Amino acid sequence: MDDIWTVDRVKQLGVMTNVETAAQILGIGRTVAYRLAKDGDFPVQVLRIGHSYRVPVLRLLEVLGADGDRVD
Numbered sequence: 001m002d003d004i005w006t007v008d009r010v011k012q013l014g015v016m017t018n019v020e021t022a023a024q025i026l027g028i029g030r031t032v033a034y035r036l037a038k039d040g041d042f043p044v045q046v047l048r049i050g051h052s053y054r055v056p057v058l059r060l061l062e063v064l065g066a067d068g069d070r071v072d
Contacts, residue, residue, distance in 0.1 A: 007066040013057050019046065022055040026063070 005025045013021065019042070023033030026043055036042040037053045044059040 007061065007064055010057060010060055010064065010066075015057060016047075016054045017057055017060070019053040019055060022046075022060055025060055 003024075010025060019033050019037050020030055022042075022044065023030060028036070028043075033042065034053070037046045040046075042055075044063055045056055047054045047056070
């Protein structure tokens with residue numbers, strides 16, 4: 001896939017995605033993204049599950065202004 005993130009492409013991620021993908025969608029570098037997630041300052045909700053950080057796709061859609069759309 002190319003580097004262009006559309007609302008439809010974000011929806012295809014499913015319910016959750018990783019911090020790296022969320023950062024790419026938001027235009028944030030990987031290192032900064034993990035630091036923001038660790039500090040609780042990532043621009044959208046981040047869930048800590050074990051040793052992983054997961055980002056709800058619905059929160060990304062809200063930031064993109066597509067929160068009224070249903071995530072399938």
